[in-house]
Amino acid sequence: MLNNLGILFYRMADYPRALAAHERALGIRERGFGTDHPSVAQSLTNLAPVLHFMGEFPRAVAVQERALASRRRPWGRTTPTSPTRSTTSARPWG
Secondary structure, eight states: OHHHHHHHHHHTTOHHHHHHHHHHHHHHHHHHHOTTSHHHHHHHHHHHHHHHHTTOHHHHHHHHHHHHHHHHTTTOTTOTHHHHHHHHTTOTTO
């Protein structure tokens, strides 16, 4: 639910509220699933463009790299979704 709210705020260009929603969702998912769960990776992927549009470029890159590493970890670098996710992450709701 919080991820959806974050996406809504992102689309409305209300980046501070989007950031708060995505960070809260990420925290809940990390506590519930651990740091390497696909749901956590999705929360990170949703958070990165918000940080980008807020001008927090180094943090956006770090968050997206963490999401990509989390997605690759269970399957290695050859998982079919790894290149797709890494190249489309800048426009996740395009």
